[in-house]
Amino acid sequence: xxxxxxxxxISAANDANxxxxxxxxxxxVFPVGSTYITQSDTNPNTILEFGTWERxxxxxxxxxxxxxxxxxxxxxxGGEKTHKLTTQEMxxxxxxLNNNTLVNRNIPGSGRSARNNNGTxxxxxxx
Numbered sequence: 001x002x003x004x005x006x007x008x009x010i011s012a013a014n015d016a017n018x019x020x021x022x023x024x025x026x027x028x029v030f031p032v033g034s035t036y037i038t039q040s041d042t043n044p045n046t047i048l049e050f051g052t053w054e055r056x057x058x059x060x061x062x063x064x065x066x067x068x069x070x071x072x073x074x075x076x077x078g079g080e081k082t083h084k085l086t087t088q089e090m091x092x093x094x095x096x097l098n099n100n101t102l103v104n105r106n107i108p109g110s111g112r113s114a115r116n117n118n119g120t121x122x123x124x125x126x127x
Contacts, residue, residue: 026048026049030051036048036053
């Protein structure tokens with residue numbers, strides 16, 4: 001990208017020079033290795049008129065973190081699209097139910113029913 005010279009009061013700012021300046025500016029803004037984010041499915045080369053762009057289809061951009069060995073190098077891949085928790089991965093927890101919830105109710109999936117008519121309001125924990 002260069003400067004325009006004026007000769008005889010006439011600027012060299014013609015369409016070709018302006019287009020070259022615009023392209024040069026975009027190459028400075030989006031150097032090789034840049035990420036171009038858009039809501040359009042148009043290839044950035046069509047808009048910017050330079051470069052070979054890889055579409056991140058089905059991928060997620062995640063910033064680098066030098067303090068985390070899982071994220072310390074650009075270009076690492078990994079992760080899962082879906083994941084089913086195992087029993088070992090489930091955090092320990094309880095579900096508090098009171099008499100109003102349990103009276104004459106079936107507990108889905110357990111094959112048992114809970115019945116308490118003593119009116120104490122005690123909590124029952126499903127584990």
